Amino acid sequence: MTGSGVVVARHKTAMKRMRMSRPTAQALSESVLRKGDTFFDYGCGHGVDVALLRAEGFAATGWDPHFAPAEKKVDADVVNLGFVLNVIERAVERQHALRDAFALARRVLVVAVRVEKNLLAGEDFEDGVLTKHGGFQKFFTQSEFREYVEAILGVKPELAGIGVAYVFKSEEARHAYLSARLLGRRLEFRTELLDLFAKDALAQELLAKCRARARVLRRAEFEGFAALAERFGSEDRVRRLAARLLDPDALAALREERKAALLTYLVTSRLRGLAYPKASMLANDVLADLRTAWGTYERAKAAAEEFMFLVGQSDAVNIACQASAVGKLLPEDLYVHRSAVAQLPALLQVVVEMGRLVVGPQEAEIVKIARDGRSLSFLWYPQFDEVAHPTLDKSLRVHLPRADFQFRDFSASTNPPLLHRKEAFVSEDYAHRGRFLRLTAAEERAGLLGSAPGFQTEWLALLASKELQIAGHTLRRSKGAPSRPHEGSKATIPPKPRSATPTARPSSSS
Ligand SMILES: C[S@@+](CC[C@H](N)C(=O)[O-])C[C@H]1O[C@@H](n2cnc3c(N)ncnc32)[C@H](O)[C@@H]1O
Known part of the structure; x- marks a missing residue:
């Protein structure tokens, strides 16, 4: 694809995806691909990324053995090999594609593969599924993917997410990425x-x-x-x-x-x-x-x-958890909102970073660090700011000694775990902390937090038993209940429909 994007136009009807592929979008958002860079898409499919990047002013080209075979393979600052390795059946050909793409990369190769479905129930598997002759699909596990890239290219990849890696051409380029991120x-x-x-x-x-x-x-x-x-x-x-x-x-x-x-x-x-x-x-x-x-x-x-020497030592991690000025300490774990990760003791930041070595950076609201230093979890609580008691949507638990992970999807749960005392998780200067604190004080006065249930159904039942409701971040008497002097008045939050029983329990009444 060196011309005017004709490939995109020609295959418009067959195309499943009109947005940028996940790896390219991520490379852009992390400035791994930046203005002024040249971009080459190796196995570009219908050429959607190329077309979209050109529209953004990038010098972008692509080649594909089936969709754009006449185009030239050229070197570029950033080369993308997106969801190509999965569809190549012969191991020798797969290796060749990886080596060839890396050879064309001047600064970095972005490689993405589809990883085992059972590990990632919630992932967007539409990404990269463009091929109409896609009978063969090789699924990787995350660790297999990392080991494979390293074995074939002889360079340690930087995992940027599940099934996405950056392979930098020089230590200097890798350091530039890491220092920008950290x-x-x-x-x-x-x-x-x-x-x-x-x-x-x-x-x-x-x-x-x-x-x-x-x-x-x-x-x-x-x-x-x-x-x-x-x-x-x-x-x-x-x-x-x-x-x-x-x-x-x-x-x-x-x-x-x-x-x-x-x-x-x-x-x-x-x-x-x-x-x-x-x-x-x-x-x-x-x-x-x-x-x-x-x-x-x-x-x-x-x-x-x-x-x-301290890294990986359970006692040292436990002491750091106890000493942390931020986060909520429970018997097994320390929970911290992403706003406060930078204020954790260095040893705990290293633990978080070790988790990212396995699954890449994750934009979860809460990070849970096991006090024995052996695991950590990224926990997604969408609408953490907006909802008084946000519920768990998905979790990614990384087991550090084995360098593997487990993904759990709670989005269909009718009784998901939920958070109380949100101020305990965030940094001191977090914009909404005052609002969180005021709600907690009101809930304490109403006797709700002594042993507050960690799951939504029981929590709502407790509120109902006390004839209370929460609107925004305000606690009030339920409609029809006789009013008491100390409580305010606003509307209620209807619970989100959910199903299944989760095990993660960031209970927060302690
Ligand atoms: C799942 S599609 C991904 C397309 C595009 N990279 C994306 O992310 O949307 C896989 C592509 O790999 C191409 N492909 C198959 N064998 C290849 C090879 N040996 N070298 C490069 N690309 C190949 C296919 O033609 C197909 O377009």
Whole structure:
């Protein structure tokens, strides 16, 4: 596909998918594929990704033995081999396709395969299913996939998700990806950004109002929030920048956070079998942060080496869980909202990162870390912010010693586990924390949380038995019930229809 996208037009009627394939979309969203890159789609099918990327201004081409055989195979910064390995029946041909695609990649090869269905009941299996002669399908397991790519290419892949891997051509490129992922998000650490923020007229107005209120304001409380979020990245970042300028203790806490992030990055680089990045590979601000935290980069590496001994030690993980300033500690596990993962002790961040080594980064609302350090789970609670007691939708449990995982889908459950006391999971500066706290206080006053049921049916029964309902984040008396002095009044939340009995129980009354 080097021409004008004719392949797409010609096969329009036979096409099942008009959106970008999952691996390409992910590479774009993670800046593994970025503006200015060339892109080659090896086994491009009908050429949907190529057409969509061209529309976005990318120099994108593709080749396919069945759908675009006349097109040229060319090298490119990013090469995609999406759901191709599954359909090749002969092992020799499969190996050839993988090697050939990798040889064409200048910076990174994105490989995606379909993984065993029984492990992933909730996955979108429409992805990549374009072929009309797709009789043969080889399903991989996640670990088989990783081992296969490494064995054929002789390079450790970076797992980007279930059945998706990035294979970088150089350690430098892999470090650039890792440091962007592990260190890049928290731009509020950058002093130049802080200076810019301090000098910004609108930010000064916000800071003055925050000082008057002795706290960081929420979006609804300051009109210029949207403009500031636009200018500085996000609402969360604006709040953090403001917090850092308002409170010297917040600054010290942020320094500790940064130190933990740097340690996590260095340690998990080593766990990936990578050498420490050369100083010249690191961004200036990262190097400056390393020197602030440890004096010299050499000392930072020595600290990381020492830290490596703690990884995988159950006692050390348990102590770190107990010492964590964030998250909700239960007898077996520590539960933490994704907003607070960056504030976990470094050892726990390493545990989370080890889970990501197996299943790739996951955007679940809650991470559950086993206190013995042997497993962790990504738990999806959609509408965590909106719903007072969100219910579990799906979970991905990673068993670290075996490097495997188990997926469970609760979306059809009529009695899913649910969360109480949401404020316990999130970071101190989480935008909705105040709302969560107020609801918890009201529920405590109403005697609901002594031994609150961890499942929806029993929880709703308890509310009903006390003639109470919850609307938004407000507890109120049920319609028709005689009113009592201390409770408010708003409408009710109807329970979501569900079925099956789950075992995961992030019970939260403790
Ligand atoms: C499931 S489709 C995926 C298409 C596209 N990459 C996507 O993600 O939508 C698999 C494609 O692999 C192509 N294919 C089959 N054998 C191949 C080979 N040896 N080398 C490259 N592509 C091949 C098929 O023609 C088919 O278009």
